[in-house]
């Protein structure tokens with residue numbers, strides 16, 4: 001029996017750089033930032049304010065292209081510097097789920113309609129999208145609030161609905177920018193555990209930007225960003241311990 005090639009990593013970001021402004025207002029927000037994330041892996045990106053985390057995440061999310069570097073998602077080259085290799089809007093809708101710091105739910109739609117709309121934009125019928133939205137909301141523990149407006153939900157419930165919306169189109173990549181910033185420690189941890197569950201059970205690659213060091217144990221790998229530069233910290237995976245042992249000449 002011939003061995004089949006391993007699947008490509010879900011995310012390969014190579015040497016991403018981004019400059020804002022010019023002359024004396026120039027800021028080098030990201031410099032040669034690289035990261036590879038496997039399907040089913042959940043990664044934390046830490047770093048002080050202004051270190052470039054959102055710049056990196058929005059580049060991977062195909063919202064804010066880098067000036068230089070390449071991004072491949074699931075083996076497909078999508079960005080080469082500022083040049084798009086695919087239709088970014090439809091690629092993003094199909095493959096990437098994005099969760100912002102605030103839930104950004106549409107205030108005049110019910111919770112379930114907020115989830116459905118992500119699928120209906122992709123052409124799914126109202127009825128099918130309602131069934132899937134209910135399943136997702138059940139998975140996330142907010143099905144009982146499906147018909148409430150966002151203003152009637154707690155911050156944690158709103159963030160769960162936002163996560164359901166991000167998961168709606170079964171993205172292979174989920175990106176979350178400080179998703180627990182508005183939540184207390186307990187609810188914040190619940191949301192982080194949810195992301196880990198989605199990564200490990202559904203095989204999505206998940207990157208979470210966070211300042212919350214209390215939930216770091218849910219992540220497989222931790223990266224730190226400082227002055228636009230990313231470095232990998234020791235992960236929890238076997239490979240990292242193997243690497244460490246090799247470094248120490250065991």
Ligand SMILES: Nc1ncnc2c1ncn2[C@@H]1O[C@H](COP(=O)(O)OP(=O)(O)OP(=O)(O)O)[C@@H](O)[C@H]1O
Nearest residue numbers: 020021027029047048049050051052053054055056
């Ligand atoms: N649109 C922009 N125009 C000019 N400068 C920007 C822009 N966006 C970000 N910057 C600058 O780029 C640098 C990196 O910002 P970024 O928002 O990526 O950092 P961050 O690590 O996400 O910060 P925080 O944790 O405070 O959200 C900062 O110096 C910031 O002021």
